[in-house]
Amino acid sequence: xxxxxxxxxxxxxxxxxxxxxxxxxxxxxxxxxxxxxxxxxxxxxxxxxxxxxxxxxxxxxxxxxxxxxxxxxxxxxxxxxxxxxxxxxxxxxxxxxxxxxxxxxxxxxxxxxxxxxxxxxxxxxxxxxxxxxxxxxxxxxxxxxxxxxxxxxxxxxxxxxxxxxxxxxxxxxxxxxxxxxxxxxxxxxxxxxxxxxxxxxxxxxxxxxxxxxxxxxxxxxxxxxxxxxxxxxxxxxxxxxxxxxxxxxxxxxxxxxxxxxxxxxxxxxxxxxxxxxxxxxxxxxxxxxxxxxxxxxxxxxxxxxxxxxxxxxxxxxxxxxxxxxxxxxxxxxxxxxxxxxxxxxxxxxxxxxxxxxxxxxxxxxxxxxxxxxxxxxxxxxxxxxxxxxxxxxxxxxxxxxxxxxxxxxxxxxxxxxxxxxxxxxxxxxxxxxxxxxxxxxxxxxxxxxxxxxxxxxxxxxxxxxxxxxxxxxxxxxxxxxxxxxxxxxxxxxxxxxxxxxxxxxxxxxxxxxxxxxxxxxxxxxxxxxxxxxxxxxxxxxxxxxxxxxxxxxxxxxxxxxxxxxxxxxxxxxxxxxxxxxxxxxxxxxxxxxxxxxxxxxxxxxxxxxxxxxxxxxxxxxxxxxxxxxxxxxxxxxxxxxxxxxxxxxxxxxxxxxxxxxxxxxxxxxxxxxxxxxxxxxxxxxxxxxxxxxxxxxxxxxxxxxxxxxxxxxxxxxxxxxxxxxxxxx
Numbered sequence: 001x002x003x004x005x006x007x008x009x010x011x012x013x014x015x016x017x018x019x020x021x022x023x024x025x026x027x028x029x030x031x032x033x034x035x036x037x038x039x040x041x042x043x044x045x046x047x048x049x050x051x052x053x054x055x056x057x058x059x060x061x062x063x064x065x066x067x068x069x070x071x072x073x074x075x076x077x078x079x080x081x082x083x084x085x086x087x088x089x090x091x092x093x094x095x096x097x098x099x100x101x102x103x104x105x106x107x108x109x110x111x112x113x114x115x116x117x118x119x120x121x122x123x124x125x126x127x128x129x130x131x132x133x134x135x136x137x138x139x140x141x142x143x144x145x146x147x148x149x150x151x152x153x154x155x156x157x158x159x160x161x162x163x164x165x166x167x168x169x170x171x172x173x174x175x176x177x178x179x180x181x182x183x184x185x186x187x188x189x190x191x192x193x194x195x196x197x198x199x200x201x202x203x204x205x206x207x208x209x210x211x212x213x214x215x216x217x218x219x220x221x222x223x224x225x226x227x228x229x230x231x232x233x234x235x236x237x238x239x240x241x242x243x244x245x246x247x248x249x250x251x252x253x254x255x256x257x258x259x260x261x262x263x264x265x266x267x268x269x270x271x272x273x274x275x276x277x278x279x280x281x282x283x284x285x286x287x288x289x290x291x292x293x294x295x296x297x298x299x300x301x302x303x304x305x306x307x308x309x310x311x312x313x314x315x316x317x318x319x320x321x322x323x324x325x326x327x328x329x330x331x332x333x334x335x336x337x338x339x340x341x342x343x344x345x346x347x348x349x350x351x352x353x354x355x356x357x358x359x360x361x362x363x364x365x366x367x368x369x370x371x372x373x374x375x376x377x378x379x380x381x382x383x384x385x386x387x388x389x390x391x392x393x394x395x396x397x398x399x400x401x402x403x404x405x406x407x408x409x410x411x412x413x414x415x416x417x418x419x420x421x422x423x424x425x426x427x428x429x430x431x432x433x434x435x436x437x438x439x440x441x442x443x444x445x446x447x448x449x450x451x452x453x454x455x456x457x458x459x460x461x462x463x464x465x466x467x468x469x470x471x472x473x474x475x476x477x478x479x480x481x482x483x484x485x486x487x488x489x490x491x492x493x494x495x496x497x498x499x500x501x502x503x504x505x506x507x508x509x510x511x512x513x514x515x516x517x518x519x520x521x522x523x524x525x526x527x528x529x530x531x532x533x534x535x536x537x538x539x540x541x542x543x544x545x546x547x548x549x550x551x552x553x554x555x556x557x558x559x560x561x562x563x564x565x566x567x568x569x570x571x572x573x574x575x576x577x578x579x580x581x582x583x584x585x586x587x588x589x590x591x592x593x594x595x596x597x598x599x600x601x602x603x604x605x606x607x608x609x610x611x612x613x614x615x616x617x618x619x620x621x622x623x624x625x626x627x628x629x630x631x632x633x634x635x636x637x638x639x640x641x642x643x644x645x646x647x648x649x650x651x652x653x654x655x656x657x658x659x660x661x662x663x664x665x666x667x668x669x670x671x672x673x674x675x676x677x678x679x680x681x682x683x684x685x686x687x688x689x690x691x692x693x694x695x696x697x698x699x700x701x702x703x704x705x706x707x708x709x710x711x712x713x714x715x716x717x718x719x720x721x722x723x724x725x726x727x728x729x
Contacts, residue, residue, distance in 0.1 A: 008160050011134045012037060015174045016160050018191060021150040027135045028156055034147050038129045149235050151251075171217040173198050185214040193217055236261060245274040288575065339422065346418060353414040361409075368401055442516035442523040443469045445476065449587060449615075449692035451498070454531050457506050462498040463514050463526060474518040479525075483508035483533075485551070508533050511586075527558070527615070530586040551710045552595075552695070555585035560619040571600065572697075573704035579622040581629075583613055584695040584707075592719045593665045594711050595695055601704035602636075602657045608703045609633035609642065610661050612672065612689075613696035623698035630686045631698070632674040634661070639676070641685045651682035661705075663695065668719055675714070 010017050012033035019031040029037075129146065132139040143149060172180035173195035183193035187203060189212040194203055203209055232252070234240045240254035248266040257263045375394055381387055443466050451462035459480075465473060478492040483505045492499045504510060509532050513525045530552065553569040559582040564573050574580045597610060609623035611631030617623070624631035624642030631642050636654040640647045653676060655661065662675030672686040697705065713719065 004163065008163055016164060017156055020153040020156045021147065022153050023133050023150060024140060025133050025136050025138045027133050028153050029134065031147060034131060037134065038131055151235050152232070154232055175202055183217045186217050188213045188215060243271055244268045245271050292575070343418070343420060346420065350414045354412065357413050364404065371397060371401055439520045440471050441521040442471050442473045442518055444524040445514050445516055445526045447514070447526050447529050449529070449589060452529060452531065452589070454533050457504045457533050458500055458502045459504060459510060459512070459531050459533070460498065460500040461512055461514070461529070464497055465516065472518050473516045476514055476516050478514045479512065481511045483510045488513065504533050506533055528585055532591055552584045552586035554582050554707060558583050567706065571704065571706045573601070574699055574701045577700050578620070579698045579700055581613070581617060581619040581623050581696060581698045587692045587694045588665060589692045590667045592668060592713055594662065594713050596660055596662045596708045596711060597697065597705045598708065599655055599657055599659045599703065600706055602655065603702040605636045606700050606702040607633045607635050608697060608699040608705070610663055610674065610697050612665060612693040615694060617696065623696055629696060630672055632681065632685060639681055641682065643686065649682045653681060662714070664714065664717060665693065666719060678714070
């Protein structure tokens with residue numbers, strides 16, 4: 001029950017509702033909070049025909065009255081509802097739960113002494129007071145009854161009491177702005193729990209408050225439970241109990257309302273019977289909401305499982321990445337060892353060569369030095385004959401030894417530099433380019449409908465990848481059926497984005513689609529395009545100039561998520577009160593086409609819209625609100641044509657359950673016509689149509705429709721001749 005707590009809190013004070021009242025906009029507010037946000041308006045701003053707060057008119061009646069008053073006969077009849085008479089601009093503030101509220105108006109002069117409230121009573125409501133709903137900001141000028149004119153929400157009050165009784169925790173102060181403290185007393189007259197600081201600040205023991213009785217919180221809770229439930233009484237006749245239900249106004253009434261009030265001519269039913277009926281309707285509605293809640297719980301379980309899978313996959317992927325990088329590092333270390341081995345070999349070779357040369361030169365130098373010393377000693381001898389005997393031989397030895405030190409002998413046989421340069425540039429570039437590769441399949445291609453066409457028994461199709469898609473594409477696969485609703489077959493595989501298929505059957509309807517592929521796999525199919533080949537012998541300009549019969553359904557892939565499909569996607573409704581758009585799974589570009597929709601369910605007079613749209617039409621507004629759709633929206637009394645939020649040609653005649661809406665799209669005349677129950681609704685809706693369009697509708701949860709295709713053109717309509725300037729198909 002903790003999730004329900006927010007439903008039980010006032011949008012102004014942020015506490016549990018106390019004496020909640022129902023505003024005409026169906027929102028609730030505490031009675032005391034309603035007094036606090038009243039704004040007094042000048043007499044000149046009070047409209048003479050202001051609606052009273054408790055006039056008994058239902059919220060739906062207010063919508064009808066506003067719609068009737070906002071638009072004249074020349075208007076389109078559709079627009080936004082502004083609510084009640086707007087209150088004057090006043091400074092606003094925020095309540096504890098963030099809802100913007102208006103502060104109370106401070107009177108300019110104190111009231112006379114005889115008008116002051118008596119002790120224990122609430123002050124009177126000033127004349128021309130205005131209250132603004134803190135949730136939807138609709139405003140209303142109060143009548144003489146003031147806040148007593150609003151019905152009290154006894155059911156909500158009972159639910160709040162039961163919820164508080166189910167809570168065994170200590171009672172909290174109801175006036176603390178942040179982190180409510182534990183209550184120490186309760187005022188039986190104010191019916192408010194106070195902590196000590198709030199009691200001293202807001203409930204001082206002096207003046208009129210001195211006579212109030214303060215009791216312990218536990219005793220106050222018991223007294224609250226023991227207080228008898230008040231019987232709901234009529235807001236206009238306070239002495240009368242509510243015993244009947246006005247079907248037209250959708251509000252409980254008393255017998256005096258039927259005899260004297262405006263409900264005398266309205267249809268009324270027994271309160272008990274309507275109580276059981278609405279309980280059943282609420283239970284039925286709750287079944288659908290329960291299914292949604294179950295789906296939401298399953299979706300949350302799916303998301304939580306995704307979180308777990310993401311964590312597991314993240315750990316696995318990280319381990320794989322570390323392993324791959326470690327493998328690269330190991331390979332680099334092995335190559336490093338190989339390169340170091342080569343460097344060591346070169347190092348040893350250089351050292352050996354230089355050391356051998358050193359050894360050879362050392363021996364030779366020693367021999368030369370010895371010869372030089374010996375010759376010097378011989379020169380010192382004084383015996384000429386003895387000297388001459390050996391001088392020739394010594395001279396030859398000296399010259400020979402000198403010749404041995406010739407060129408190259410005193411030149412190093414090896415340089416000290418290493419003639420090895422490591423080429424690491426390519427590897428560094430590869431490391432910098434090391435990244436993750438895209439392993440996703442391509443997105444579904446988009447057919448270029450403006451470039452697709454048929455000529456005689458040939459068809460040309462063009463497509464492209466979605467604008468935001470960054471996934472690589474290796475090629476495309478184009479598929480066509482057999483022209484008779486048979487299975488698809490491949491007619492082209494390649495990298496081109498345009499293809500012409502020849503040799504098709506004349507006067508046949510072909511379905512075509514395309515998908516993309518890459519190394520990771522094959523992507524999703526594009527939307528299916530229906531193309532009509534020409535009659536045998538017709539010239540190219542007359543392609544599809546005659547009416548063609550096409551079979552199609554609603555498309556779940558392109559519809560708003562709130563759309564509900566059934567009956568093999570031929571029946572749709574919605575789970576939202578707002579308008580949602582759904583398109584067909586086929587597009588038209590030439591020829592004359594006609595389809596119908598029957599209204600299976602029509603509750604509370606909604607405004608469904610029927611027509612055609614581009615592929616990029618807005619899905620969360622009524623069809624025709626933007627410049628991508630051309631529609632007719634219709635209620636139970638009249639219809640309008642709408643394009644780009646422009647409303648034209650209001651026409652009497654609406655729809656009910658079982659009604660049939662027909663849509664006739666003629667590309668030969670470039671016009672769009674609507675029918676209701678086999679009768680044309682208004683003039684030609686739109687002219688100058690050119691391009692590719694999808695059948696489309698918008699609806700809310702109060703409407704359910706079924707699509708009927710493959711229909712012939714209505715008998716009253718004669719197709720025109722083909723426009724020779726048109727080349728789009």
